[in-house]
Structures are given as C-alpha cells and as structure tokens.
Amino acid sequence: MQKVISINLNGNAYQLDESGYDALREYLASAERALEGNPDRAEIMVDLEQAIADKCQRFLGAHKSVVSAAEIEQIIKEMGPIETAKDESGQGEGGAKQKQSEQTHGPAKRLFRQPEGAMIAGVCAGLAAYLGIDVTLVRIAFVIVAVVTKGVGILLYIAMMFIIPEAHTAEERAAAGGLPFNAKDVIDRAKKHYAEGTRHWRRQWRQQQRHWRRHGWPPGAPFAYAQPPAAAALLPLFALVHLGLFLVMAASMISLVNTGAVLDWHLPPNVPVWAGVLILLVGYQIVVSPIRAVQHWSWHWRPDGLPAWYAFWNAVIWLIGMAFIFWIASNHIPEIREFIQRLPPLVHQFVDAVRDFVSEAK
Amino acid sequence: MGLSDKFAAIRKGLLEFLILKIVAADKVYVADILRRLSETDFATQEGTLYPLLSKMRRDGLVDYEWQESDAGPPRKYYELTSKGRSQLAELNDYWKQLNATINQLGR
Numbered sequence: 001m002q003k004v005i006s007i008n009l010n011g012n013a014y015q016l017d018e019s020g021y022d023a024l025r026e027y028l029a030s031a032e033r034a035l036e037g038n039p040d041r042a043e044i045m046v047d048l049e050q051a052i053a054d055k056c057q058r059f060l061g062a063h064k065s066v067v068s069a070a071e072i073e074q075i076i077k078e079m080g081p082i083e084t085a086k087d088e089s090g091q092g093e094g095g096a097k098q099k100q101s102e103q104t105h106g107p108a109k110r111l112f113r114q115p116e117g118a119m120i121a122g123v124c125a126g127l128a129a130y131l132g133i134d135v136t137l138v139r140i141a142f143v144i145v146a147v148v149t150k151g152v153g154i155l156l157y158i159a160m161m162f163i164i165p166e167a168h169t170a171e172e173r174a175a176a177g178g179l180p181f182n183a184k185d186v187i188d189r190a191k192k193h194y195a196e197g198t199r200h201w202r203r204q205w206r207q208q209q210r211h212w213r214r215h216g217w218p219p220g221a222p223f224a225y226a227q228p229p230a231a232a233a234l235l236p237l238f239a240l241v242h243l244g245l246f247l248v249m250a251a252s253m254i255s256l257v258n259t260g261a262v263l264d265w266h267l268p269p270n271v272p273v274w275a276g277v278l279i280l281l282v283g284y285q286i287v288v289s290p291i292r293a294v295q296h297w298s299w300h301w302r303p304d305g306l307p308a309w310y311a312f313w314n315a316v317i318w319l320i321g322m323a324f325i326f327w328i329a330s331n332h333i334p335e336i337r338e339f340i341q342r343l344p345p346l347v348h349q350f351v352d353a354v355r356d357f358v359s360e361a362k
Numbered sequence: 363m364g365l366s367d368k369f370a371a372i373r374k375g376l377l378e379f380l381i382l383k384i385v386a387a388d389k390v391y392v393a394d395i396l397r398r399l400s401e402t403d404f405a406t407q408e409g410t411l412y413p414l415l416s417k418m419r420r421d422g423l424v425d426y427e428w429q430e431s432d433a434g435p436p437r438k439y440y441e442l443t444s445k446g447r448s449q450l451a452e453l454n455d456y457w458k459q460l461n462a463t464i465n466q467l468g469r
Contacts, residue, residue, distance in 0.1 A: 011435070031409070040416040047416075047438075051392070051408045054434065080407025084417075 004066055009053040010046055015065055020072035024052070027076045034082040052079065113166045121161045136358050137351075148281050242291050249284040253277060254339045257346065274350040366403075373404055378418065379457070380404055381411075382442065382450040385424055391437040415440065423449055 005021040007014050016024065031048055035041040055075045056067050067075075111130045113122035124142060128135040146153030252262045256276050260267050267276045329336040384390060384398050392411060399406045418424045423446035426438040442450065 035413065038413065038416070040413075040420065044412050044416050047392070047412045048408060050435065051412070054393075057434070078407060080409035082413060083410045084413045 002069075009056070010049040012053040012056075014053065014056050014060075014067055016067050016072060017069045020067060020069035023069065023076060024072050027079070031082045034084060038084060048079070048082075055079075111164055113161070113164050120157070122166065123157055123160045123164060126164060134355075134358060137354060140354055140358070144278075148278075148285065238291050238294055242288060245284070245288055245291070249280065253280055254335055256280060257342050258335060258338050272349060272353065274346050274353070277346065278350075377404060377406065377410075378414065379450075379453045381414070381418065382423065382446060382453065385440050386442050386447065386450055389439050389441050391429075391439050395440075418446075422446070 003018045004015045005018055007016055007021065007024070028045070028048070032041070032045060035044055038044065052075055055078065056071075059067050059071045112126050114125040114129060124138040125135050128138045142153060142157060145156070255262050256267070257273060260273060260276075267273065326336070330340055331337075380399065380402075381395060384395055388394070390398075392408065392415070396406060396408070396411060415424065419426070422443055424440050425443050426440045428436045429439045431437050
C-alpha cells in the first residue's frame with residue numbers, strides 16, 4: 001500500500017503515489033534549475049505545470065482518482081528534459097555548465113567610466129569608448145551642452161559620475177570597449193545611490209531638528225525668509241517677459257533654419273547655419289539669465305520655501321506642454337514641419353565641422 | 363553515429379523556423395504545435411517547446427492571447443507578430459537558396 005499525496009498543479013488538485021510525487025517534484029526542481037536566469041522562468045514553470053496537469057487528467061476517470069507512479073514517469077518522459085534555447089551543447093550537463101553558457105551568451109555591452117585617459121572622472125572617456133567616437137568630440141559636446149543649458153550639463157556629468165560604474169578589472173575595461181549597454185545595472189546603481197542619499201539627508205534632518213529643539217529657532221530666521229513684496233507682484237510680469245523672449249527666440253530659430261535669415265537680416269555667406277543657431281541659443285541664454293535669476297530668487301525667498309519637487313514638476317509639466325505644442329504645430333504649420341526636416345542635416349554639418357576642427361588641431 | 367544523429371544539430375536549428383511556419387498558418391496552442399511536429403522528423407516535447415516559445419516571444423517573433431477552451435482552463439493561443447512574419451519570409455528565401463545550392467553542387 002502506498003501513501004497518497006495531494007498536490008496543486010497551477011490551481012488543479014491531483015493525488016499522486018508517494019514515489020510518483022517524489023519523481024514529479026524532482027522533475028520540477030530540475031526544470032527550475034535549468035531555467036535559472038531565464039527572465040520568463042516563472043511563466044514557463046506555470047506552463048509546464050499546466051501541461052503536466054492536462055496529462056494527468058488523461059489518466060483519471062470516474063473510478064480512478066490517483067495518478068500512479070508509473071503514469072507520472074510516463075508523463076515526465078513525454079514532457080522531456082528542459083532544454084533552454086541557449087543551451088547549444090544539447091547535453092544539459094548539470095546546472096553549472098548551463099549557467100556558464102548563459103553568462104557568456106551575448107556580449108554584455110556595458111557603459112563604464114574609464115579612469116585611464118580621464119580628465120575628471122572618465123565619464124567622457126567611457127562614453128566615447130561606448131559610442132566608438134573620439135573622446136575630444138564627446139568632451140566638446142559636453143561643454144556645449146553645459147553652456148547652452150546653463151549648467152544642467154554639469155549636473156548631468158555629476159549624475160553620470162555616480163551612476164556609471166568605474167571599470168576596474170580587465171574584463172570590465174574590455175566590456176567598456178563597445179558591448180550592449182546594460183540598463184538594469186545603471187538603474188540598480190541609481191536606486192542604491194538614491195537610497196543612500198535619502199538615508200543621509202534624513203539623518204541630517206533629524207540632527208537639525210534636535211539642534212532646533214535644544215537651541216530654539218535660529219534668530220532672525222522669520223525675517224530673513226520674509227518675501228520682498230515687490231518681487232512677488234512683479235513675478236507674473238517676469239514670467240510673461242520670459243515667455244515672450246522664448247517665443248521670439250523660437251520664431252527667429254525657425255526663420256533662421258528655414259530661410260537663413262531673421263527679419264531681412266541674412267547670415268553672412270561664410271557663416272554656416274548651425275553657427276547662427278548656436279549664437280542664437282547662447283544669446284538667448286545670456287538675455288534670459290537675469291530674468292531667470294530674479295524668478296529663482298523670488299521662489300527661494302518664499303516664507304515656506306517652495307520644495308524641490310515643485311521645481312521638478314514645474315519643469316516636467318513645462319516640457320510636456322512644449323512637446324505637445326510642438327507636436328500640434330508640426331502637424332498643422334508647414335514652416336514648423338520644414339524646420340524639423342531641416343534639423344538633421346544641420347546637426348550633421350555641425351558634427352562634421354567639429355570633427356574637421358579636431359583633426360586639424362591634432 | 364546514425365544518420366539521424368548526424369542531423370540532430372540541423373533539426374535543432376530548424377525547429378524555430380518550423381514553429382514560425384506552423385504559427386503563421388493557423389492560430390495554435392502548444393498542444394497543436396506538438397501534434398503537428400509529432401507527425402514529422404521534428405517531434406518535440408513540452409520541455410523544449412515552452413522555453414523556446416518564451417524566447418521567441420521575448421525576441422518579438424510571436425505573441426499569445428488567452429482563449430477559453432471547451433474543456434479545462436484557458437489556453438495560450440500563439441500568433442506571429444509583424445517581425446515574426448518578416449523573419450519567416452527571410453527564412454523561407456534563405457531555405458530556397460540553400461536548396462538551390464545543395465542541388466547545384468555535385469550530384
């Protein structure tokens with residue numbers, strides 16, 4: 001007489017002999033091992049269990065409610081060994097071998113910082129190796145982005161400095177040379193840094209609170225945080241001027257790219273269009289920076305001090321709004337469509353010019 | 363080494379191609395695919411087919427949708443994506459080319 005064990009296969013209840021149960025459990029465990037590292041492992045396991053359940057059904061009838069060990073054996077034979085698609089050897093010789101073949105499968109192209117040949121932290125060198133272009137080009141692009149975005153590019157560099165791992169081993173250095181970029185790695189790292197950062201700031205905040213409790217609020221703080229009333233009244237005005245300037249800049253840019261002229265003023269024939277665009281962008285940043293400074297200043301002088309997330313969402317909403325307007329405009333205004341079509345060659349000309357410049361400098 | 367062992371590697375490589383062909387012809391679920399293959403030299407088992415199908419789905423060649431069945435739980439019915447169709451066309455061309463090459467060389 002054999003003991004009967006009830007099992008649950010993907011929501012279906014079955015009764016098995018004890019030895020049949022052992023064999024099935026062994027089969028499913030080996031399947032799980034074989035699928036180690038497979039992103040769809042859970043789903044495949046459910047599929048396999050369902051397939052086994054379907055096969056069990058075949059052996060059961062009105063007067064037979066237990067699947068025997070011999071029947072389980074036959075089912076397992078029908079199911080066959082788990083062959084992952086990557087297992088080229090076909091012999092499935094233990095988990096270790098399969099694991100190895102999975103790790104070597106597909107060159108893991110990754111982005112690393114390269115400390116050798118670095119000027120600051122090797123972000124540019126790593127990017128250049130990853131993109132397969134000259135380091136100098138990447139550096140120049142970074143400087144231009146930093147100037148045009150008024151320092152956001154520098155923040156970007158600092159962020160990448162923390163997020164992108166440094167190539168330490170020879171293997172990592174080889175991987176930095178140009179293999180696919182492992183996004184998961186970057187996200188994991190960013191999460192880790194974020195968690196560490198929040199822990200750090202929470203600690204600081206608690207210390208600050210303790211300090212306040214003991215010593216009272218810093219003297220004069222309520223006065224220092226009081227908002228100058230004039231700036232508050234002028235804030236909408238500044239925003240309006242800012243918007244107006246932006247529209248003027250955008251209109252000039254479109255006109256410049258499409259016709260090579262702004263209000264009858266033509267670019268000199270020896271100045272390429274991309275240079276005109278760059279000058280326009282830099283000029284706009286210079287004109288707008290005092291207005292922006294006033295806006296920032298008045299934000300920071302609010303009595304409660306607007307939190308950082310406000311600025312963040314402000315920027316996000318602004319970007320989404322701009323993208324939407326741009327999309328509508330590109331569908332309905334032919335000038336805008338022309339502008340967009342003319343942009344890619346412009347970028348190419350710019351890149352070519354920079355490349356020529358770099359090769360001459362060498 | 364028997365003749366069929368000699369061609370084991372070839373059969374293995376061709377399995378994905380055949381599955382593309384079967385899925386292209388009809389909306390099928392796994393038992394249908396196994397039945398179609400079992401009549402051929404390419405008889406395959408669940409242990410091989412499920413991982414292969416999940417890989418093909420990750421590669422964007424096939425996709426499935428759940429459909430109620432008359433008996434038992436709902437089943438995954440597979441169909442080709444547009445990428446799967448274009449890859450099948452390419453494989454078909456390549457196969458014809460291979461055939462021509464084999465027929466041309468010697469006799």
